[in-house]
Amino acid sequence: NAGVTQTPKFRVLKTGQSMTLLCAQDMNHEYMYWYRQDPGMGLRLIHYSVGEGTTAKGEVPDGYNVSRLKKQNFLLGLESAAPSQTSVYFCASSIPGPTRSYNEQFFGPGTRLTVL
Amino acid sequence: TQLLEQSPQFLSIQEGENLTVYCNSSSVFSSLQWYRQEPGEGPVLLVTVVTGGEVKKLKRLTFQFGDARKDSSLHITAAQPGDTGLYLCAGARRYSSASKIIFGSGTRLSIRP
Structure with missing residues (x-):
């Protein structure tokens, strides 16, 4: 099993450009x-999904969109990138615990x- | 807004020394997790504690959940260079949705040979 994979590993954008990050599990x-990690701020939740076809906003959703068309994939989109979106982005997956x-x-x- | 505060933010010690990292909050959590993250990689779960006062051991690492379930500690005995990394705590509330897991800002640990 590959676990959770993300593509790409690195990307440089100019302000205003768009891109999609792919996560597969x-x-x-x-x-x-989807989380972003910035120095001294830990992990902050951008968006999440509790099942195929459903998405919801997390703590810092502005400037991002997501889609979960298939259970195994979760896409994060930046429509018009800004320097404030410079960060390391992490995807994660889980199953709910017995009592959630x-x-x-x-x-x-x-x-x-x-x-840039 | 619930916060999980970790201390210290940075810690650099000599191989063989002991250390303790703390994770504190004013909120009650039904469970608390500790993750370790190495440079260029994602966090990896070390342990989950769910009962107030619970102590779990993972080789030289000892994790404790506070009696009131507001705080936790990670104690490392005889630290090794392989323990170097960013340690993150994460708290969740009972029956919370997926959005209610809170991560601390992390403790960056460096073990000098």
Whole structure:
């Protein structure tokens, strides 16, 4: 099993350009997440999905869109990139715990995005 | 807004020393997780604690969940260079949705040979 994979690993964009980050998981997990990680700020949730065809906003959703057309894939889109979106982006997947009290998340290797 | 504060933010110690990292909040969590992240990789789950006062051991790492389930600690005995990395705690509330998992800002640990 590959676990959670992300493409691309690195990308440099100019302000105003668009791009899509792809996340794929082969563990048949229901939940998928997109986070961004910035120095000194830990992981912040951008959007998440609790199942195929459903998405919801997280803590910092502005400037991003997502889609989950297939259970194994979760796409993160930037329609008009801004320098403030320079960050490392992580995708994760999980299954809900028995009481939904905890989600043990499996993370991808990350995408390092720089917006000039 | 619930916050998970980790301390210290940075720690550099000599191989063989002991250390403790803390994760504190004013909120009650039904479970708390610790992850380790190495440079260029995603976080990897180390442990989940769910009961107040719970202690779990993973080789030289000891994790404790506070009695009131507001805080947690990670103690490393005889630190090794392989323990170097970013340690993140993450808290979740009972019956919370997927959006309610809160991550701390992390403790960056460096073990000098």
